[in-house]
Amino acid sequence: MRNTSALIVGAQFGDEGKGKIVDSLVQDEDFDCVVRYNGGNNAGHTIVSDGQTYPLHLIPSGILHPHVTNVIGAGVVVDPAGLVQELATLTERGVDCKNLFISDRAHLVMPWHKVIDAHLGGKIGTTARGIGPCYEDRASRRGLRVGELVDENNRVDKEHFGARFSEVGAHKNELIQKLYGLEPLDLEKELAEIFHLAETFKDRVCDTSELLYQIKTEGKRVLFEGAQGCLLDLDWGSYPYVTSSTVTFSGCLSGSGSAHIPERRIGIVKAYSTRVGEGPYLGELGDYETIKVQDVAKKGEPLPPLSDDEKQKALNGDDLLMGRWIRRAGREYGTTTGRPRRCGWLDLVAVKHAVQVSGLTEVALTKLDILVDIPKIKLITAYKDGDKTLTTFPSRINQLARCQPVYEEFEGFGEVKNAKSFPELPRAAQDFIRRIESYLGIPARIISVGPERSHHLVQEETHVAG
Numbered sequence: 001m002r003n004t005s006a007l008i009v010g011a012q013f014g015d016e017g018k019g020k021i022v023d024s025l026v027q028d029e030d031f032d033c034v035v036r037y038n039g040g041n042n043a044g045h046t047i048v049s050d051g052q053t054y055p056l057h058l059i060p061s062g063i064l065h066p067h068v069t070n071v072i073g074a075g076v077v078v079d080p081a082g083l084v085q086e087l088a089t090l091t092e093r094g095v096d097c098k099n100l101f102i103s104d105r106a107h108l109v110m111p112w113h114k115v116i117d118a119h120l121g122g123k124i125g126t127t128a129r130g131i132g133p134c135y136e137d138r139a140s141r142r143g144l145r146v147g148e149l150v151d152e153n154n155r156v157d158k159e160h161f162g163a164r165f166s167e168v169g170a171h172k173n174e175l176i177q178k179l180y181g182l183e184p185l186d187l188e189k190e191l192a193e194i195f196h197l198a199e200t201f202k203d204r205v206c207d208t209s210e211l212l213y214q215i216k217t218e219g220k221r222v223l224f225e226g227a228q229g230c231l232l233d234l235d236w237g238s239y240p241y242v243t244s245s246t247v248t249f250s251g252c253l254s255g256s257g258s259a260h261i262p263e264r265r266i267g268i269v270k271a272y273s274t275r276v277g278e279g280p281y282l283g284e285l286g287d288y289e290t291i292k293v294q295d296v297a298k299k300g301e302p303l304p305p306l307s308d309d310e311k312q313k314a315l316n317g318d319d320l321l322m323g324r325w326i327r328r329a330g331r332e333y334g335t336t337t338g339r340p341r342r343c344g345w346l347d348l349v350a351v352k353h354a355v356q357v358s359g360l361t362e363v364a365l366t367k368l369d370i371l372v373d374i375p376k377i378k379l380i381t382a383y384k385d386g387d388k389t390l391t392t393f394p395s396r397i398n399q400l401a402r403c404q405p406v407y408e409e410f411e412g413f414g415e416v417k418n419a420k421s422f423p424e425l426p427r428a429a430q431d432f433i434r435r436i437e438s439y440l441g442i443p444a445r446i447i448s449v450g451p452e453r454s455h456h457l458v459q460e461e462t463h464v465a466g
């Protein structure tokens, strides 16, 4: 196991705890390199180390380990302003970012992408970071790549990029004005800003496929870090309520251009489920329109836990309150946008879909500690569509929307955070995990019980083969 490369991929709707697991694995198993292969700064991956929280968006989650090479692959879309801001914040906090490299083939998120996303993304509930419009331009071959801004000698190519930017920008400004009725961008000002930003990251730009090949030749090991989750994948998620990139195993190969095949493919699964943004969500606890209004977190104001009376109501079937219980316990508010996340019980039908699509070999189960003290917890093990029982994830959102979840109920459990091995977990927690493993047919090798790097246990011996 220790000799192979590995893939970390979200097996739900994102925010499963990928950043934490990547950071912990790098520490525990000495990975040499971490590669982001999809998405952009729509992602928010959180690492907690020595009580300090590091929210990462574009920069891979190996960055806190100075000896690790961190790569932003070709499948990632890079917002220059977001990148520079993230680098500055990390550097200010004493994080050494010298081993960060950016693919010259990665596409750039341009100012017009953000304007268009903010204008059109509401129906999907996007992060408004310009991600969809940028991938759209990549596919239609209108996109601008990092390697056009920074040349093979790591110089900012003002002549080439300036011409391309002005040409594409003029076309986009027409759209912005005439089609969307919005204020046009000041292209000259935006271009000057991009040139200024590029000066700070130009030395990191290279052919990252070649870099990864060299790393392989030296016998080093790579950890691929997916952003988002399988149910947000462009093809395999709840289309069209998805992101615009390939999240799954295949995205890792195309988005990194790497000769490393990750034999170990770890699906990150939260012990319950969350979703942020619009789209069908089977078994959602509470109505999203209400949650959007009633569950907004005010900056700086801590969220009180539910009262005993509210907890009783939640246990008696008040879904809005049960969702709120989980949301508050798990601090389920977006790392990128601060929006309240929608909450539900762990949906094994959906996770099984992720297992199949990415050929997952194991699961890392996160946030088990959040369920502590909820006396009854549930798993979704099938969907009911009228008379039919489904155990596969439907491709059609109208079918998904009319399905009802079939639950299995489990006894709750007490404290888990001090367990250092599987047998030290409460019996009821063990039963819950064993059911997840048997349903998915792969082991939950890593079990995470807190946000800190060290808060997890590893099952060396597992009950399912994987």
Ligand code: GDP
Pocket (backbone or CB within 6 Å): 010, 014, 015, 016, 017, 018, 019, 020, 043, 044, 045, 046, 047, 048, 335, 366, 367, 368, 369, 370, 448, 449, 450, 451
């Ligand atoms: P990602 O996008 O998959 O990296 O996940 P996010 O960082 O958006 O959200 C996961 C949140 O849960 C972060 O605040 C993490 O610090 C936190 N977290 C991760 N694993 C655990 C865990 O096992 N227990 C607890 N309590 N928090 C966790």
Ligand code: IMO
Pocket (backbone or CB within 6 Å): 010, 013, 014, 015, 016, 042, 043, 044, 045, 124, 125, 126, 127, 128, 129, 130, 131, 132, 226, 227, 228, 229, 232, 241, 242, 243, 244, 276, 277, 278
């Ligand atoms: P990490 O990597 C959760 C969601 C958005 C929206 C949809 C499309 O932190 O798990 P986009 O801006 O990508 O066009 O939005 O996808 N979304 C995420 N949800 N975690 C993420 O990333 C997400 N990245 C995008 O909320 O519903």
Ligand code: MG
Pocket (backbone or CB within 6 Å): 014, 015, 016, 043, 044, 045, 046, 335
């Ligand atoms: Mg996140």
